[in-house]
Amino acid sequence: DAGITQSPRHKVTETGTPVTLRCHQTENHRYMYWYRQDPGHGLRLIHYSYGVKDTDKGEVSDGYSVSRSKTEDFLLTLESATSSQTSVYFCAIRDTEETQYFGPGTRLLVL
Amino acid sequence: QKEVEQDPGPLSVPEGAIVSLNCTYSNSAFQYFMWYRQYSRKGPELLMYTYSSGNKEDGRFTAQVDKSSKYISLFIRDSQPSDSATYLCAMSVRGTSGSRLTFGEGTQLTVNP
Numbered sequence: 001d002a003g004i005t006q007s008p009r010h011k012v013t014e015t016g017t018p019v020t021l022r023c024h025q026t027e028n029h030r031y032m033y034w035y036r037q038d039p040g041h042g043l044r045l046i047h048y049s050y051g052v053k054d055t056d057k058g059e060v061s062d063g064y065s066v067s068r069s070k071t072e073d074f075l076l077t078l079e080s081a082t083s084s085q086t087s088v089y090f091c092a093i094r095d096t097e098e099t100q101y102f103g104p105g106t107r108l109l110v111l
Numbered sequence: 112q113k114e115v116e117q118d119p120g121p122l123s124v125p126e127g128a129i130v131s132l133n134c135t136y137s138n139s140a141f142q143y144f145m146w147y148r149q150y151s152r153k154g155p156e157l158l159m160y161t162y163s164s165g166n167k168e169d170g171r172f173t174a175q176v177d178k179s180s181k182y183i184s185l186f187i188r189d190s191q192p193s194d195s196a197t198y199l200c201a202m203s204v205r206g207t208s209g210s211r212l213t214f215g216e217g218t219q220l221t222v223n224p
Contacts, residue, residue, distance in 0.1 A: 043212075045212070101157060103154055
């Protein structure tokens, strides 16, 4: 399972509150990714990291920020959650090949 | 127009049937092609990947890539109820920064006993 954990696994929050999701990996992979998955859209890339303190935007980055202060942790922050950010969030790592392995996901509901 | 098109289904087949899942794409720069399986309320699980045209086989699964037609397929032989899941195709341009994957929407498959 590529040693990826995500926390929390489920979260309910209110509009306007900040939310931070955590992705933790145990295998020292350089590349880490945050995706969201929504019906009709599939998986879409939010942000990714190619090393400690090195991050870049994906296709749906508005309203999200990320940080990576250690190789093993990649944090996704919703500065002020909106109902449109209700989704399932997946973290992934890239292996030595051009393949990615996913964590179990975090279900976020913004009321 | 989406870069990767995949019929979302749902697709329902009897146990033992051969299943064919397909994706088309528009970006001729895509070089890596992957299939993921996702069970309900779980993360996507990598099934197969290839970077060349032709067929790649792994047990009951065969991945096929036709770059000239920009078309990829996943075949499942002797389908089992445990194959019931959503299947996502994904592709990327090899070597670009971060290796961004572009996903299809996913096809929901049900194999009926």
